[in-house]
Amino acid sequence: MTRFDFFRPMIMPSPYTKYKEFHPAPFLRPYICCYWLASTYKMQVHRYSYDIIPDGCTDILFEYNRLSQTSSVTYYGMFDEYFDATEQHHPHKITFGIRFYPMSSAYFIREKAKDTARSMTDLNHLNQSLMGKLKDQLLQINHVTEMIACCDLIFSEELKDSLLFRQDASLPAILSTIVSGRGTSTVEEIARKEVISTRTMNRLFAERIGLSPKKFSQIIRFPSILKEWVRHPNRTDLADGYFDQSHSIKDFKKRTGKSPSQLQVSDFYNTVFHLSDTI
Secondary structure, three states, X not given: OOOOOOOOOOOOXXXXXXXXXXXXXXXXXXXXXXXXXXXXXXXXXXXXXXXXXXOOOEEEEEEEEXXXXXXXXXXXXXXXXXXXXXXXXXXXXXXXXXXXXXXXHHXXXXXXXHHHOOOEEEHHHOOHHHXXXXXXXXXXXXXXXXXXXXXXXXXXXXXXXXXXXXXXXXXXXXXXXXXXXXXXXXXXXXXXXXXXXXXXHHHHHHHHOOOOHHHHHHHHHHHHHHHHHHHOXXXXXXXXXXXXXXXXXXXXXXXXXXXXXXXXXXXXXXXXXXXXXXX
């Protein structure tokens, strides 16, 4: 299994929520990028919107309202553009997420990735067994540490059962080339390097990634530009890896919904949860 430990996607949490990431068990780290937890602040506007930016990963979201004791488990497929989310203030609602590295969700979600791309799907329609385990066990948990331990166990068992699931051996190498090269190689260059036809590469990406190799490479390229902007927000030359600066600004708007001048560095540093937090 290709390791993506060096791949840390940039996250832009909602300014109206607390957000924190946690490591999975070592056995799961080649597959799961992180667990994450989000909860609204006590003092809040009644209704708010925020943008979710594509990061090359896919997520399972467990959402639970402690007051009404209602919950849902949703799978977020691969997105290549930002999308707007609108929420009402729910002081009793928490969201716990499982973020998968590129391709890794295929061990748990057997649908073709192209059928779940750019969409949010009730997990019950994709993996009823996993859905049942997550709902039944997570509903009884009150601490983040317990939730993490529970998911470590559930996904470790699911992974052991699915390791006989065979993926094309060339796909991990292709993904590694794209990610390590920060998405700057062309599809033709990757095909020559990995000795594979572009047609076969497109088929593999449709089945396991959900987007074409070109679109996926564009997603992977953007975080390197974004990280450079976070380090140097006053920098005006963001054209590295792009045809020109206007192209990079256009990509900013496509991925985040904003131009560099409209973003704030603080948009990417909203993390206040601790392991001892109750939920």
